[in-house]
Amino acid sequence: xxxxxxxxxxxxxxxxxxxxxxxxxxxxKFSHHSPYELFATIVVNLIATILKLxxxxxxxSVLLATSLVxxxxxxxxxxxxxxxxxxxxxxxxxxxxxxxxxxxxLMANIVSVILFIGDTLKSKR
Amino acid sequence: MREHDTIFWIIVRRMRTPLIVLIATMAIxxxxxxxxxxxxxxxxxxxxxxxxxxxxxxxxxxxxxFGEIPYEFTYAQxxxxxxxxxxxxxxxxxxxxxxxxxxxxxxxLAEINLARFKRKIKDxxxxxxxxxxxxxxxxxxxxxxxxxxxxxVIDKSQEKIEALELExxxxxxxxxxxxxxxxxxxxxxxxxxxNCKALIVLFNNDFKNTKIALLARLLNExxxxxxxxTTKAQSEHLKNLGIKSIIDPFELIGNRFxxxxxxxxxxxxxxxxxxxxxxxxxxxxxxxxxxxxxxxxRMGQALGKALERANLSFSYIDLKSxxxxxTKQSALFGDKQDYKLLEEAGVKEAVAIVxxxxxxxxxxxxxxxxxxxxxxxxxxxxxNSIEDITIFQSAKIDRNYILEAIxxxxxxxxIHTPLARIFLEEVYRQNEAWGERxxxxxxxxVGDEVExxxxxxxxxxxxxxxxxLKNDGKVTLKELxxxxxxxxxxxxxxxxxVKNRKExxxxxxxxxxxxxxxxxxxIAATKEAKEDFELLVNNINEFHYILTGKDLKFGILKFFxxxxxx
Numbered sequence: 021x022x023x024x025x026x027x028x029x030x031x032x033x034x035x036x037x038x039x040x041x042x043x044x045x046x047x048x049k050f051s052h053h054s055p056y057e058l059f060a061t062i063v064v065n066l067i068a069t070i071l072k073l074x075x076x077x078x079x080x081s082v083l084l085a086t087s088l089v090x091x092x093x094x095x096x097x098x099x100x101x102x103x104x105x106x107x108x109x110x111x112x113x114x115x116x117x118x119x120x121x122x123x124x125x126l127m128a129n130i131v132s133v134i135l136f137i138g139d140t141l142k143s144k145r
Numbered sequence: 146m147r148e149h150d151t152i153f154w155i156i157v158r159r160m161r162t163p164l165i166v167l168i169a170t171m172a173i174x175x176x177x178x179x180x181x182x183x184x185x186x187x188x189x190x191x192x193x194x195x196x197x198x199x200x201x202x203x204x205x206x207x208x209x210x211f212g213e214i215p216y217e218f219t220y221a222q223x224x225x226x227x228x229x230x231x232x233x234x235x236x237x238x239x240x241x242x243x244x245x246x247x248x249x250x251x252x253x254l255a256e257i258n259l260a261r262f263k264r265k266i267k268d269x270x271x272x273x274x275x276x277x278x279x280x281x282x283x284x285x286x287x288x289x290x291x292x293x294x295x296x297x298v299i300d301k302s303q304e305k306i307e308a309l310e311l312e313x314x315x316x317x318x319x320x321x322x323x324x325x326x327x328x329x330x331x332x333x334x335x336x337x338x339x340n341c342k343a344l345i346v347l348f349n350n351d352f353k354n355t356k357i358a359l360l361a362r363l364l365n366e367x368x369x370x371x372x373x374x375t376t377k378a379q380s381e382h383l384k385n386l387g388i389k390s391i392i393d394p395f396e397l398i399g400n401r402f403x404x405x406x407x408x409x410x411x412x413x414x415x416x417x418x419x420x421x422x423x424x425x426x427x428x429x430x431x432x433x434x435x436x437x438x439x440x441x442x443r444m445g446q447a448l449g450k451a452l453e454r455a456n457l458s459f460s461y462i463d464l465k466s467x468x469x470x471x472t473k474q475s476a477l478f479g480d481k482q483d484y485k486l487l488e489e490a491g492v493k494e495a496v497a498i499v500x501x502x503x504x505x506x507x508x509x510x511x512x513x514x515x516x517x518x519x520x521x522x523x524x525x526x527x528x529n530s531i532e533d534i535t536i537f538q539s540a541k542i543d544r545n546y547i548l549e550a551i552x553x554x555x556x557x558x559x560i561h562t563p564l565a566r567i568f569l570e571e572v573y574r575q576n577e578a579w580g581e582r583x584x585x586x587x588x589x590x591v592g593d594e595v596e597x598x599x600x601x602x603x604x605x606x607x608x609x610x611x612x613x614l615k616n617d618g619k620v621t622l623k624e625l626x627x628x629x630x631x632x633x634x635x636x637x638x639x640x641x642x643v644k645n646r647k648e649x650x651x652x653x654x655x656x657x658x659x660x661x662x663x664x665x666x667x668i669a670a671t672k673e674a675k676e677d678f679e680l681l682v683n684n685i686n687e688f689h690y691i692l693t694g695k696d697l698k699f700g701i702l703k704f705f706x707x708x709x710x711x
Contacts, residue, residue: 055195056179063172070165074158076150102196 025140031068032083032136035090036129038064043122048115055101058122062094065125068132079139086132093125152256159247163240170236174202174229181225185216206233259333262321266335269319271295274560275334276345277325277357279305281531282553283347287318289557294342297334299323326353328360336364343369343560347392347552351379362386369563371556375443390559390566394552399447400573402546405431407455410580414572417669418558418565422593423584428543432523433457434496437487439511440464444501444527444548460490464511466504478510487515497523505533509540562599564667568642571652583653587669590639596675597641600682601665607682613692614662620692623656627691629677638670638678 038061045052069087072080097118104114178198185191193201197215204211205226218226247253273295276283287296291314298320300306306322323330335341346357351374358372371390374380383391404412409425417423436452436459438445445461452459470476492498498515500508505528512524528537528547537545559566572580587595604611613620628634643654646663670678681687689697 056176059172059176059179059195063168066168067165070161070168073161073164074154076154098195105194106196 028068028071029136029140031064031071032129032132035061035065035068035087036126036133039090039094039122039126039129043119043126045119047119050111050115053115053119053122058094058098058101058118061122061125062091062098065090065094065129079135083132083135086128086135090125090128090132093121093128097121097125152253152260155250155253155256156247159250160240160243163236163243166236167240170229170232171202171206174206174233175199177225177229178202178222181219181222183216183219183222191216202229202233205230206237208234208237259321259323262319263333265317265319266297266333266338269295269297269335269338270340272340272342273297273335273338274343274345275299275331275336275341278346278348279309279320282549282556283345284309284312285531285550285553286345286556287314289553290560291318292316293561295319297321299325299330299334301325325357328364331357331360331364336361336368341365341368343371345371345556345560347371347373347556349373349375351375355379355382358383358386358388362388369560371559373552390563392552392556394548394555395443395447397551397555398444398546398548399451401551402431402448403451403454404572405429406433406451406457408577408580410577410584411572411575413584414580415569417587417595418562418569418597419554420596423588423595424593431525431544432496435459435491435494437462437490437492437495437498437515439490439498439500440466440502440508440527442501442503445499448499448501460495462486462490464502464507466502466507469502469507470504476504476506478507479514483514484518487511487518492518492522495519495522497525499525499527501527503529505529505536509536509542512542513540562597562667564599564642564644564665565597567644567650568652568667571642586653587639590635591637591669591671591674594671595669596672597667597669598675599665599667600679602660602662602682609685609688610660610682611662612685613688614660620660621656622654622658622660624691625660625678625681626656629681629687629691632691632694636670636677637674638668641667641669643667 038057042053042057042061065087069084069091072084072087075081075083100114100121101111101118104111104118108114175195175198178193178201179195180192182190182192193215201214206229271294274290275297276286277299279298279300283298287298290296295316296314296318298306298309298318300309300320300322301324303322306320309318309320312318321330321334323333325331331344336344344357344361346354346361348354348357354372354374358370361368361370369390370388371392372383372388373392373394374383375393375395380391380393380396401412401415404415409430413421413423413425434457436457438448438452438459438461441449441461441463442465449459449461464478469478473480492515498512500511502508502511508526508528512526515522516524523544524542525544526537526542526546528534528545529549531547531549534545534547600606602611602614610620610625622640626636626638626640628636640654640658642650642652643658644650644665645661651658668675668678681691686697689695
């Protein structure tokens with residue numbers, strides 16, 4: 021058992037599950053998509069990204085790249101939401117954009133988890 | 146690219162925990178602010194939205210503190226803020242502290258230095274020399290060679306590299322502290338580069354020198370290797386590796402000592418390369434008679450061999466400086482036992498005494514003691530370090546052999562004029578009669594003050610001559626030694642040797658020697674004649690004058706002036 025592996029595995033998978041939780045639901049209904057869940061997704065994603073830093077291998081680099089993609093999409097979603105709510109004062113039209121951005125991030129997170137599992141299976145220790 | 150990678154990864158790895166701590170504290174604070182209910186200006190309960198929470202936590206955590214927004218906080222909120230301040234501010238200080246430690250991190254600094262060094266070597270376009278080890282010898286070498294060629298220095302010790310950087314050599318000497326045994330380091334220093342001309346290795350450890358020589362040979366076959374070796378066996382190994390410039394300071398001193406004893410003309414020919422005039426001062430004559438050698442190590446044996454060759458008798462005292470210091474608990478020579486030792490060796494009848502131990506202080510005291518016993522004795526000292534020179538000068542020693550200076554001068558010479566090494570080897574082989582003949586010839590043609598230089602018949606170094614030869618012109622040394630002022634007179638110049646394209650060497654080429662493209666000449670001349678000669682071989686007009694006795698007409702002048710021969 022490897023503590024490092026547990027911690028990074030926890031955050032990587034948690035990033036995906038939270039992301040899915042936020043994404044799941046009707047695309048244009050805000051009641052299906054909690055802002056708290058988006059916040060948690062962003063935080064867990066950021067932590068997962070930092071845990072992936074410092075691995076110089078080929079796989080480590082790709083893992084880092086997927087995380088960066090997810091971060092960018094999720095933060096964009098949060099920014100869109102913030103601008104729509106507080107600057108434009110109209111959120112009804114931006115629900116699709118926010119949810120689809122998080123959907124993109126979900127794809128990246130799924131790739132990340134697959135790579136992580138593949139690496140774990142390959143490892144002999 | 147790769148070296149920047151390493152720096153980046155070091156930073157990233159060190160900053161991982163601080164960044165996670167930072168994100169975690171921020172997230173906890175923000176979440177708390179959003180979840181804890183507040184009261185708005187109308188007394189109605191409300192929840193802070195995410196934008197306000199992030200805004201508030203950002204300025205709170207960085208201790209900027211714009212106040213409580215959007216409405217005054219309730220006590221519940223304030224309690225949470227107190228907690229947030231503690232975790233967030235501590236998180237920030239931890240992150241900043243980690244960054245500051247990172248800047249001072251030795252490993253990171255070393256990586257940054259390495260990256261800088263690599264970039265400098267990569268951008269180096271001029272010919273350069275790599276010197277391994279920074280000490281007194283290489284320091285004088287750098288002083289003399291820097292400017293003619295660029296220099297790269299590698300030394301194990303960081304302190305020495307820092308000392309080198311303080312010297313502020315101009316142009317800059319690129320220095321790196323690294324373990325020299327590693328072949329990667331030699332590659333880093335640019336040994337594989339096309340413009341790397343030579344590698345100088347002058348460590349005291351023969352084994353180390355040989356190892357590096359072998360490595361360097363394998364990495365790059367073209368470069369000149371200048372390697373120090375102090376034993377015959379090691380020199381033999383190096384020769385087998387195809388290394389021509391082997392520096393054996395003891396052999397050098399032995400040879401010079403022999404020449405000074407037995408072959409003054411050959412001695413002059415050697416010393417001429419070190420700017421010594423072509424005449425012997427009376428002080429410089431070593432006396433003939435019985436010698437005493439104190440200290441019979443590598444140096445003592447080399448001198449003993451020279452004395453044998455010169456048919457002079459000598460006795461030796463096998464004195465080891467380290468052993469002496471240990472048994473007598475003193476760094477000074479000259480107690481009763483020592484007096485007796487000298488007397489037994491025959492100090493009263495001897496004409497000269499040599500102190501050749503590894504310790505300068507013991508050498509000095511040996512000679513002073515000998516002088517007490519025999520005031521007329523001629524004193525010869527081995528001086529190990531250049532730094533001790535003032536002590537030796539004030540002690541009125543008749544002759545000093547400064548190991549470091551001799552080594553450094555010789556290396557300088559063979560880097561500057563590689564042909565000098567070939568000529569000197571011939572000098573060591575030849576007999577005195579040959580030497581006298583050459584000295585007489587040089588005195589007659591050039592005079593007492595001789596400058597030695599090298600010239601290759603190439604487009605860059607001898608433009609006019611090269612062009613003339615390329616167009617099937619024929620010219621002999623006799624014509625090249627004419628004076629630029631009047632071609633019926635001879636310039637004060639003499640050709641010592643020529644090496645042709647096939648590396649064949651002719652010593653003292655005859656006057657009717659026909660110059661070929663890619664010949665390299667070793668030339669002795671006065672300062673003026675040297676400048677004239679360099680002008681002659683490069684300047685078409687001067688060259689034309691030497692060949693024909695007429696000035697070349699060029700440009701529009703051709704049409705106006707009438708030449709009776711045309």
